Amino acid sequence: MLKKLFNPFRRSRQRKDPQQPTVLNAHEHQLSTADFSRNSANVAVRLQHAGFEAYLVGGCVRDSLLGITPKDFDVATSATPEQVRQEFRNSRIIGRRFKLAHVHFGREIIEVATFRSDHSQTDKSNSDRSAHDASGRILRDNVYGTMGDDAQRRDFTMNALYFDVSNEKVYDYSTGFADIKRRLIRLIGDPEQRYLEDPVRMLRAIRFAAKLDFNIEDSTAEPIRRLAHLLRDIPAARLYDEVLKLFLNGYAERTYDLLREYHLFEQLFPAAADALKRQPERTDALLRNAFKNTDTRVSNNRPVTPAFLFAALLWPSLTVRASHLENDGMHPLPALQEAAHQVLFEQVQRIAVPKRFSVPTREIWDLQDRLTRRMGRRADVLLAHPRFRAAYDFLLLRESAGEDTQGLGQWWTEYQDASDSQRRAMVNALGGKPRKRRRKPRMKKPVHKTHTGDSPSDNSSGPH
Structure with missing residues (x-):
């Protein structure tokens, strides 16, 4: 007050x-x-x-x-x-x-x-x-x-x-x-x-407006849209620090709205901005729900990780890229992995996401495919994965944005609270059998025969 x-x-x-x-x-x-x-x-x-x-x-x-x-x-x-x-x-x-x-x-x-x-x-x-x-x-x-x-x-x-x-x-x-x-x-x-002296001041104006619920004075606001492109000249490492301040202060959703209003969002996340043009409703819902989730965790003094935030920001463009690769003949899983590599590589040119967060971001994405494969002991193995909780939360985030996962989020919600016998029943109810690994046939050791003088030698081509 x-x-x-x-x-x-x-x-x-x-x-x-x-x-x-x-x-x-x-x-x-x-x-x-x-x-x-x-x-x-x-x-x-x-x-x-x-x-x-x-x-x-x-x-x-x-x-x-x-x-x-x-x-x-x-x-x-x-x-x-x-x-x-x-x-x-x-x-x-x-x-x-x-x-x-x-x-x-x-x-x-x-x-x-x-x-x-x-x-x-x-x-x-x-x-x-x-x-x-x-x-x-x-x-x-x-x-x-x-x-x-x-x-x-x-x-x-x-x-x-x-x-x-x-x-x-x-x-x-x-x-x-x-x-x-x-x-x-x-x-x-x-x-x-x-x-012009320091373009990051545009981001600071947005951050303070969101945090303090202040208005940006007219003459202060007027040049921002015209000069937004100057952020491209700011070192990627410095922009990473500024992005954390923007989105991890408990006012991420309001910050997101202001960044878009002043045309700054596309300078920080060009791939996400492009996805907003291609699929505006679904992409906006995904990002907005991610920011709401982050704000709730901050207000409840719960830990937040940039990895989850970057996973959400880049997911819409990743799925589009993976779809294009599949259309070119690539298998779905390699297509997803290649798309993940591409979108992260392009993003770090603008914002230098360190490996300690980019690696978990990729793990969250990779687990989205693995969460669909639950036969045998796979579900229990996934449940013990250190990134399972983040991947599960991300799955629910995708569903909240309207993505159809065939009830996968509900299945995993019930599985976590089920007893061992109930879990086995849930897995068996999926139908089908887990694919067994095909073992390579054992190679028999070659038998070395002792050649006699009456036998043709190895270099012989037969009788003359």
């Missing part, structure tokens, strides 16, 4: 001088140091005592204002990563594109970033630490500046609020406080230029 806020429209207006923030006192924003983790507050205080500026910033301030318990805590400071490292022995410097420090407190990590400046205002002396490519995308961002500079180079106004733990004041350099009240996602600066 949104915390009761004072009227932001009187104080949080865009300033002509971006270096002059609106300062909000504790009674105005109603936050306190107790709303943040003790370790994050201690990091900020310790840096201040060492002579540096240091503030809690970003998502932890935003979420606290919304009444959401923050999960991650970031500190922005005037100290360089090297100076933070000197101050905290339990820290390490990470990153090249964005160099920062991680301060470790057991499992909790406090991310400490140095104030960065707006690249458009940097001089040539900083060119070695700041770089853009030909399209305007930021390649490096290690140009340091003031807190005001740092606020202007942040992405959204709601993420540019700085909380001072020593006096419990909030510093707002844009319209962040008012935009949180309005439930608006607004980019700082010119939206098109900001997307």
